[in-house]
Amino acid sequence: MSILDGLNTEQRKAAEKIDGPLLILAGAGSGKTRTVTYRIAHMVLEKGISPYKILAVTFTNKAAKEMRERVENLIGLEAKKVMVSTFHSFGVRLLRTYATKLGYDSNFNIYDGDDQKRLVGRIMKELVVTNKQLTPAIVTSRISKYKEDGEEPADVDVYNTDTRVVAAVYEKYAEELIKNNAMDFADLLINTNKLLDDKEVLEKIQTRYEYIMVDEYQDTNNIQYQIVTKIANRHKNICVVGDEDQSIYGFRGANIKNILDFEKEYKDAMVVKLEQNYRSTKNILGAANSVIKLNTTSRGKNLWTEKEKGNLIEIFAATDGRAEADYVLQEIIKGKNAGKSYKDYTVLYRTNAQSRVFEEAFLRHRISYKIFGGMQFYQRVEVKDILSYMRVINNPKDTVSLFRIINVPKRKIGAATIDKLRTFAELENITFFEAMGRVEETKLGPALRVTIFQLYETLKNIIDEVEFLTTSEIYDMILEKTNYISYLETYDEKFEARIENVRELRTSIQEMENSEQYEGFISLGEFLEQTALVAATDDLEEDTDYVKLMTIHNSKGLEFSNVFLVGMEDELFPSSKADFSDDDLEEERRLCYVAITRAEEKLHISHASERMVYGRISYMREPSRFLKEIDENYIEYVNKPKIISPKKQESKLSGFNLITKKDFKVDEKSPFKIGEKVIHKKFGNGVIKDVEAGKRLVIRFRDGDKKLPLILAEKFLTKQ
DNA sequence: TGAATCGATGTTTTT
């Protein structure tokens, strides 16, 4: 008898291999978590390995929590001794301990994308970057890319003005982060990796963690790879789990080669393929397989299931985004009436913006739903404001947070004042916050001096007391001293929701304080860390009865019985932003594969021929090329596109273009008739919507209506 | 010098 009796042959093979390198190629739904948790249980219960010696790295906190719970179910409280963590949390932990080795204080703040952009924007202003193409967002993403690739500012290849500018901003940015005692997401990994170059630290970590496991290995980047390699270097007991077909984070530096080359890296690695799928029906799996096999990077696997064929995949062609949402809505209502629950349904989409139509539809029909991701709770202006106060209190060197709140609520402290104070701080070689305390020595006006000093004092008082205060108390003091709520009351028309969010923040502090992990007390630093490192789906509750909405990216690792894959249109999915290089397209296809394989019983796929994009209507949208890649045997069309006789062509056009009968008049002077399909040299396919007598044509193109003078028409248009 | 108002502008995807 072994605990491993509950596994299939392959799973068991993987779970029994404890020593040496192991690669588990786990297809979607193949019982990966089960295998890994049983493996840990087996190590502890049957091999006598101390749980302290085990490090398991996951992709999200939710995955970590789930793994810990499932191990606990198998081995009891010993499970708590296993280190199950995300790369980022693991790194932060280590960095808090050894921050000084890298020139940081242990109370460093963590900058999210928004903070990064603010800092980069500030630096760009200082460096007087004139190129309008280089927005803070673009420069930030390029800097992050350098960081993820392990390139220091000095390493950057400056082959033109743009790269020179980016490199200069990057250099300043890196300096500023240290001055601000702050790390961005990439730093958490980079600095962890740097720490592991320190003999003392490495020795300690290697001694402690004799066994290391990495989940979602296909989505690790080069730095994470180095971290893993260093830790595993002594004992070589490294187990990585992943699926190259589900690598979807290339844009964030994930390197699919890490998993593809694992066997080259560790010549004696054992490779186990988990190919039996326990999640989806034959039809769903067949559809997924037919798509992914077109990828050249796929190593090819034979995912199979004992499940029944199940339902065909339903394809719905909607006229527009609202009709698509209505379809989803009706299906859910139908299901609900047939005894299903809201929680049985999940809507998946490519971009966060798509959630809106569904949210509106669900609200109208009082269907309970929850959107995961998108504008994160902690990123909302009003919440981030309060968090910024907390961050300044936690780490007064953090000028990104300080500048954010210095004039919130309005205190008549503007850019010019801030500049003067900064100059003073530089002159005196003190921090900006300290300069605020010595504002009397500056040349600022008397009224300003009072306001600034008051703010300084308020913050300083809390800072001095911080170790005697609970995080809730700090929150209360901030709200009280700043009168933030009354400020919000005059903020905008959505002030009620904003106040609600600020109150909700207090609830979330209390929830954390009362959680098992913190047992009544969470320090300010720990709280801020939690808010910085939460992932979209960390708070997903399987049991709550709501329809779940999220991006496909966020759905990774999850499974749902009924899935609506919506917005299946070219330009949206695959995204028009993907430059259609092979690599990009393959990543989009993997994303499609991930989406399909989330579904257990029923998959609906929909697309619309019109939809709002940026507040304008985009017309004549084409179904996604990926839709055409799905083997016909697995799909059925809910509303088969009507076959239209040539005579009735116009009525088909009127169907989706709202051309009324009176529009069918013909202007004799024009060679073009209303309803006629044309191709424009620049704008592509279009339909003539109107002919303004002898003057110009109104043509509906994908990205909107255009008016074209008749004189130009013959030059640019050809009949379709 | 700060606040208000009005245009321009852009979004894949996220720890």
Place this chain on the structure above:
DNA sequence: CATCGATTCA
């Protein structure tokens, strides 16, 4: 559509 920045107003 919604946010951000520049321009203008007070």
